Amino acid sequence: xxxxxxxxxxxxxxxxxxRGFIQVRQAxxxxxxxxxxxxxxxxxxxxxxxxxxxxILGPSGxxxxxxxxxxxxxxxxxxxxxxxxxxxxxxxxxxxxVMFQDPTLLPWxxxxxxxxxxxxxxGKPDAEYRDRAQQLVDMVGLHGFENKRPHExxxxxxxxxxxxxxxLNDPDILLMDEPFSALDAITRDEMNEALLDIWxxxxxxxxxxxxxxxxxxxxxxxxxxxxxxxxxxxxxIRVPFGRPRDISVAETPExxxxxxxxRGMIEHGGGKRDRRPGDGPILQPGRHGGQA
Amino acid sequence: MNERTLSLVLPLAxxxxxxVAWQLAVQLGxxxxxxxxxxxxxxxxxxxxxxxxxxQAAVTGREALAAFVLAVAAGFAGAAAISSSKIxxxxxxxxxxxxxxxxxxxxxxxxxxxxxxDHEARITFAALLSFFPVLISTSVGLANTDLSTLRLCRSLxxxxxxxxxxxxxxxxxxxxxxxxxxxSTMAVTGxxxxxxxxxxxxxxxxxxxxxxxxxTAGAFAAIAVLCILGLALYGAVAGLERLAIRWYRG
Numbered sequence: 001x002x003x004x005x006x007x008x009x010x011x012x013x014x015x016x017x018x019r020g021f022i023q024v025r026q027a028x029x030x031x032x033x034x035x036x037x038x039x040x041x042x043x044x045x046x047x048x049x050x051x052x053x054x055x056i057l058g059p060s061g062x063x064x065x066x067x068x069x070x071x072x073x074x075x076x077x078x079x080x081x082x083x084x085x086x087x088x089x090x091x092x093x094x095x096x097x098v099m100f101q102d103p104t105l106l107p108w109x110x111x112x113x114x115x116x117x118x119x120x121x122x123g124k125p126d127a128e129y130r131d132r133a134q135q136l137v138d139m140v141g142l143h144g145f146e147n148k149r150p151h152e153x154x155x156x157x158x159x160x161x162x163x164x165x166x167x168l169n170d171p172d173i174l175l176m177d178e179p180f181s182a183l184d185a186i187t188r189d190e191m192n193e194a195l196l197d198i199w200x201x202x203x204x205x206x207x208x209x210x211x212x213x214x215x216x217x218x219x220x221x222x223x224x225x226x227x228x229x230x231x232x233x234x235x236x237i238r239v240p241f242g243r244p245r246d247i248s249v250a251e252t253p254e255x256x257x258x259x260x261x262x263r264g265m266i267e268h269g270g271g272k273r274d275r276r277p278g279d280g281p282i283l284q285p286g287r288h289g290g291q292a
Numbered sequence: 293m294n295e296r297t298l299s300l301v302l303p304l305a306x307x308x309x310x311x312v313a314w315q316l317a318v319q320l321g322x323x324x325x326x327x328x329x330x331x332x333x334x335x336x337x338x339x340x341x342x343x344x345x346x347x348q349a350a351v352t353g354r355e356a357l358a359a360f361v362l363a364v365a366a367g368f369a370g371a372a373a374i375s376s377s378k379i380x381x382x383x384x385x386x387x388x389x390x391x392x393x394x395x396x397x398x399x400x401x402x403x404x405x406x407x408x409x410d411h412e413a414r415i416t417f418a419a420l421l422s423f424f425p426v427l428i429s430t431s432v433g434l435a436n437t438d439l440s441t442l443r444l445c446r447s448l449x450x451x452x453x454x455x456x457x458x459x460x461x462x463x464x465x466x467x468x469x470x471x472x473x474x475x476s477t478m479a480v481t482g483x484x485x486x487x488x489x490x491x492x493x494x495x496x497x498x499x500x501x502x503x504x505x506x507x508t509a510g511a512f513a514a515i516a517v518l519c520i521l522g523l524a525l526y527g528a529v530a531g532l533e534r535l536a537i538r539w540y541r542g
Contacts, residue, residue, distance in 0.1 A: 074447055091449075098447040104440045108462055121450040121458050 021205055022048035022071065022173070026080035029066050040066045042230050044080070050172075053199065053206045055216035056233075058226030059266060064209045065177050067226075071207060072098050072175045085172065094118075097166030097204075099176040103158040105150040105165075111137060112146040115164040129168060136164035139201065140194060156187040163198065176208045180215070192218055193247050200244050213259045213266075217241075218250055225265045235265050329509040338513040345498065349517050352483055352495040355411055356525065359418030360479035364472055366419065367426025371468075375434035375460075376452065388427065396421050400489050409490040418482025425474040433467025434460050469533040476529045480522045495521070 029041035041063040048054050056064045069075040070082055073092040082089040084096070092098075105114045115133040116126055137146055140160040150158055159179055166174055180191045192215060199206070199219075210216050216223045217239055225235040239258070241249050249255050311331050317323065318330040325333060338345065370388075374381040400417055407413035437460045445455040461468075487496025495518045502510035 072447055074443065092447045094449055096447075098444070100440055100444065102440050104438070104444045106441065106459070106462070117458075118448045121445060121448055121454050123454060 019049045020047050020083070021050040021052075021085060022207070023083040024067075024071070024080070025082075027067070027070060027077050027082055028079035029063065029070065029075065030078040040231055041070075042232050044233050046224060046233060046236060048205060048207070050205055051203055053208065053219060053221045055220035055223045056207060056209045056226060057213060057216040057223050057262065057266070058211065059228060060211055062226045062228045063231040064226050068175050068177050068207055068209045072096055074098070094122075094169045095171050096173045096175060097169065097171035099159075099162050099166045099174070099179045101178045101181055103150070103155075103162040105158055105161055107150050110147045110149060111142060111153070111161050114150070114161055115168060117165060118168045132170075133164065133168060136167055137161075139198065140164055154187070155183050156191055159183065159191060160194065163195070167198075167202065172205060174204050174206045176206065178209050178211065181211070188212075188215070189247060195219060196245055196247070213262050214250060217255060217258050217262070218245075218247065223262065225262060227266065237262065326506060326508055329512060333509045334512040334516060337507075337509040338516055341510070341513065345495075345514060345517050348493060348495045348498045348514065349521055351493045352480070352487065352518070353521050353525075355414050355486075355494070356418060356480045356483045356521070358411075359415045359482060360422060360476055360525065362415065362419040363421075363423035363475050363479060364426050367423045367471065367475065368430055368468065370423075370427045371430035371434055372456070375431050376456070388424070392424055392428075397485055400485055403486065404490045409492075413490060414483055414486035414494075417486045418479050421482035421485075422475040422478035425478065426468070426471040429471030429474075430464060430468045433464030436467070437463045465537055469529075469536070472533070473526065473529050476525045477522055480518070480525060484518065 024047070025045050027041060027044045028039070031038045031040055044067060046054075056067060058064045066075060070077050071084070071089065073089045073096070077089075084093075106117065109117065112130070112133055113120070115136060116129045119129040120126060134146065137143065140163060142157060142160055142164075145153065145157065150161070153161070162179065166176075180188045183191060196219065208216070208219060220239050223235075223237045223239060224233045225237065226232065227234050237258075240254065314328075315331050318325075318328055329337075370384075374384055396417075399420070403413045403417045407416055441459055441463075442455065445459055450458070483494070484496035484499075487494040488500055491497040495514050498514040499511045499518075502508070502514060
């Protein structure tokens with residue numbers, strides 16, 4: 001692949017030894033139905049260091065959710081390999097927490113019971129998890145709502161419950177599939193801020209799928225840009241803002257400029273086709289190496 | 293009057309109105325008692341023969357309850373089986389639908405041949421009659437489990453067994469109970485039909501015997517007890533449904 005040749009970026013807060021915590025190599029996904037087959041994902045390769053927050057950014061239908069589900073062991077790869085923590089993905093692991101676009105809370109369970117669902121569904125005793133569940137609920141600002149049912153909560157609160165549930169098993173990796181895309185813009189900003197805050201405490205490795213450029217730049221250490229044709233990663237951009245980060249970085253000119261660059265890449269399938277030397281700087285990965 | 297009392301008063305009022313109209317029609321219209329006895333005559337017969345009617349009701353009630361329990365257990369187990377295996381579903385479902393199309397009343401005499409003229413035959417027949425609604429509605433409920441919740445379970449590494457009891461069953465409970473409610477009335481119907489064919493006791497037998505002796509009021513009295521029996525079973529199921537949903541869903 002000769003797109004913006006992408007060297008491994010080193011995470012701001014991870015040691016070099018953990019660089020290949022997640023290794024995706026020539027991953028492909030083909031959906032075959034009858035004699036027709038659709039390539040949902042072609043030849044995707046990237047590495048993620050332990051502790052890095054990666055946003056996977058692209059238009060809808062570009063295969064980014066498929067890629068995420070493959071990393072979570074929920075979809076099998078048609079070709080290529082995905083290794084996590086040194087072993088190939090064959091199926092779901094408890095060391096990986098997943099958040100979906102829909103909070104998928106069980107309507108008959110309370111907030112606390114929903115947070116403890118991962119333990120419950122594996123037949124583990126509730127008592128061992130109650131304290132941790134309560135801590136998580138307090139951390140996301142839902143103190144006092146432990147015994148409410150999902151229908152009594154707002155959309156943002158439900159996603160907060162889903163975050164707690166994904167963190168219950170203290171996973172090494174959190175996979176998030178457009179978790180805030182169904183929320184209104186104001187709530188979305190709030191959730192982004194909440195997630196930045198949670199990140200400060202937990203510092204897990206994260207893959208975050210989104211079609212919002214702003215969200216990607218706001219949250220991530222690196223942004224992987226995907227396009228529809230080909231359905232692959234066309235750019236790997238380091239976000240130059242350090243941590244702790246808060247939502248005010250979105251008001252800086254640098255933030256706006258980075259968003260504009262990313263928009264160009266998405267619109268032009270990687271943004272390199274029409275470029276010539278001397279066209280001005282295109283963001284190079286690693287160029288802004290975060291200083292955390 | 294609030295909605296709650298209204299929904300209690302209106303059905304009662306309509307029942308009373310029907311009984312009064314019936315009584316008046318028989319008395320003023322000069323309908324012969326052989327054709328249609330007045331409610332007062334039926335009530336007289338009912339209380340006059342109450343001990344024997346209750347005895348018959350106990351027989352029918354026990355059989356209906358046994359048939360109902362069997363039907364619910366078999367219907368639930370069958371639905372669980374066909375919802376867990378696509379192959380099993382492909383094999384079994386067409387057969388079940390075909391069987392459903394046969395007027396099952398036509399099979400009642402065969403059960404006498406298969407199982408004799410005792411309780412077993414009647415219970416089995418009534419169970420067969422009432423098991424379909426549970427099977428069909430439960431499998432619809434199990435098939436309609438929220439897909440993203442199932443994906444969540446998969447991502448959590450939950451076993452199919454755990455997923456079934458923690459997620460699929462609670463999601464299917466309302467469907468399951470709508471089948472169970474239909475099944476409770478059909479169990480009573482099934483036992484009465486079977487009693488028409490082979491019994492020496494029970495309310496079905498009492499209706500048949502009264503009819504044969506042209507005791508129309510006696511037949512109506514037995515039918516009235518049958519109605520109460522059916523309502524009691526239905527009411528018990530409705531109460532159980534509330535309890536189960538509250539208990540299971542926490």
